[in-house]
Amino acid sequence: MSRRKDKERFLANCRQNPDYKGFRGYANDPSRSGNTPLVAVNCSVCGKKRNVPVGVAEEQGDGYVCMTCQDEQTAVEATGPSSQAP
Numbered sequence: 888m889s890r891r892k893d894k895e896r897f898l899a900n901c902r903q904n905p906d907y908k909g910f911r912g913y914a915n916d917p918s919r920s921g922n923t924p925l926v927a928v929n930c931s932v933c934g935k936k937r938n939v940p941v942g943v944a945e946e947q948g949d950g951y952v953c954m955t956c957q958d959e960q961t962a963v964e965a966t967g968p969s970s971q972a973p
């Protein structure tokens with residue numbers, strides 16, 4: 888009967904593990920990756936060179952999209968059809 892405690896533990900886990908997959912957005916943030924080796928990759932959207940963890944670079948390759956562009960795309964998707972106001 889202690890669901891609240893479970894949630895607190897979950898949140899504490901998120902803070903202690905920057906790589907925790909359950910927490911959106913920071914898993915591949917270069918500023919948080921600590922001892923993860925980084926590699927320079929050009930963003931396929933804005934064309935700027937970004938330092939990303941090698942795992943992300945291998946996974947996304949030429950289709951890599953930097954955090955800034957990902958944020959913009961997410962914002963567009965969140966706005967969605969409602970942008971056509973009557």
Ligand SMILES: [Zn+2]
Nearest residue numbers: 930933953956
């Ligand atoms: Zn970009």
